[in-house]
Amino acid sequence: MPEASAAQSNDIALAVRGLRKSFGHIEAVRGIEFDLKRGEFLTVFGPNGAGKTTLIRMLASLTRPTGGSATVAGYDVTANDPLMRREIGVISHASFLYADLSAFENVRFYAKMYGVEHPADRAKQVIDEVGLLPRLHDRVRTFSRGMLQRLSIARAIVHNPSILFLDEPYTGLDQHASLKLREQLETLHTQHRTVLMTTHDFARGLEMCDRVAIQARGRFVLHEPVHNIDTRCFEKLYLEQVGQSG
Numbered sequence: 001m002p003e004a005s006a007a008q009s010n011d012i013a014l015a016v017r018g019l020r021k022s023f024g025h026i027e028a029v030r031g032i033e034f035d036l037k038r039g040e041f042l043t044v045f046g047p048n049g050a051g052k053t054t055l056i057r058m059l060a061s062l063t064r065p066t067g068g069s070a071t072v073a074g075y076d077v078t079a080n081d082p083l084m085r086r087e088i089g090v091i092s093h094a095s096f097l098y099a100d101l102s103a104f105e106n107v108r109f110y111a112k113m114y115g116v117e118h119p120a121d122r123a124k125q126v127i128d129e130v131g132l133l134p135r136l137h138d139r140v141r142t143f144s145r146g147m148l149q150r151l152s153i154a155r156a157i158v159h160n161p162s163i164l165f166l167d168e169p170y171t172g173l174d175q176h177a178s179l180k181l182r183e184q185l186e187t188l189h190t191q192h193r194t195v196l197m198t199t200h201d202f203a204r205g206l207e208m209c210d211r212v213a214i215q216a217r218g219r220f221v222l223h224e225p226v227h228n229i230d231t232r233c234f235e236k237l238y239l240e241q242v243g244q245s246g
């Protein structure tokens with residue numbers, strides 16, 4: 001599909017064209033190109049340093065590309081449009097939480113910022129969904145790593161975003177919280193939300209995605225609908241693709 005029509009089509013959630021990011025002499029992302037339709041779930045695998053986090057940060061307008069272009073829900077990621085922020089939820093290595101505020105105060109703050117109706121009620125609801133109601137009024141600085149990750153999930157979904165960027169969202173979660181997140185993602189998927197997730201966990205990454213990408217050395221070396229892939233042999237395919245990316 002030509003670039004302009006892809007970006008304008010309501011059916012396309014993400015349109016990424018020749019996207020690049022360099023940090024000095026390090027080329028973290030070296031020309032990534034793909035479309036993701038609304039409601040599709042893309043999992044991106046790739047070794048440490050492949051540029052997955054940098055890709056997500058560019059798509060979430062947290063860092064500026066040094067080349068190429070991307071639109072998210074029709075918004076240019078470099079335009080810093082607050083309307084785009086309402087459309088997206090981000091779980092990344094940075095928790096975006098305020099240590100001296102309570103769980104409730106943090107999530108309510110984001111709910112208000114995004115113009116959510118009844119922000120206090122909604123904040124409690126999502127905190128309950130991630131199993132943190134008993135710690136509602138505790139300061140975030142007293143939370144364990146997994147609890148912080150749970151609260152990050154609550155923060156990311158409080159405004160019902162249509163597109164989710166999840167950078168290794170299972171990191172630090174115990175089995176119970178992992179299952180809960182899986183259920184939440186399944187629900188979001190059935191609600192036709194668009195998801196781009198990175199993970200190192202093959203099973204978690206493959207279980208509900210529609211599309212699979214392998215990123216290596218800043219590029220997608222594979223990008224296919226999941227039904228084109230023999231998921232039982234994915235590790236072999238992954239190692240071959242990553243090995244060949246040289």
Ligand SMILES: Nc1ncnc2c1ncn2[C@@H]1O[C@H](COP(=O)(O)OP(=O)(O)OP(=O)(O)O)[C@@H](O)[C@H]1O
Binds near residue numbers: 028047050051052055
């Ligand atoms: N702020 C920065 N300044 C300098 N270099 C950076 C910065 N952020 C990322 N990089 C470099 O960009 C490259 C890609 O990093 P990135 O974090 O995107 O990889 P990743 O695929 O998410 O890795 P991991 O699986 O380890 O999380 C790495 O070489 C990293 O050192």
